[in-house]
Amino acid sequence: MNKQGIQELIQISHYSAANIGYIQGGGGNTSVKLNDQLMAVKASGCKLSQMGELEGYVVVDYGLIKDYFATADITLATFEKQSGEVLQASIIPQEGLKP
Numbered sequence: 001m002n003k004q005g006i007q008e009l010i011q012i013s014h015y016s017a018a019n020i021g022y023i024q025g026g027g028g029n030t031s032v033k034l035n036d037q038l039m040a041v042k043a044s045g046c047k048l049s050q051m052g053e054l055e056g057y058v059v060v061d062y063g064l065i066k067d068y069f070a071t072a073d074i075t076l077a078t079f080e081k082q083s084g085e086v087l088q089a090s091i092i093p094q095e096g097l098k099p
Helices: 003-018 062-071 079-089
Strands: 031-033 038-042 057-061
Touching: 003 031, 003 038, 057 062, 062 079
Parallel strands: none
Antiparallel strands: 031 038, 038 057
């Protein structure tokens, strides 16, 4: 795991949370690419100020997501279901990270 990348995500999130002009109600989205394949993304339902080394984010395989959306047919009735399944499949579990 790229600890420096996670620290940068936490710093960006806390900085944004401390500057009320940047966000609304403690929410918002932050993310950081950890390498050529993985990205850490702020989790829904977590405030930016709550981000920590073991909470508030999820690590995803953004290469998998990018490849799917490059070829997905958004006009299909099954698009929403399929894209949700791809997003769930892209999550890389991290030891000690709160769900």
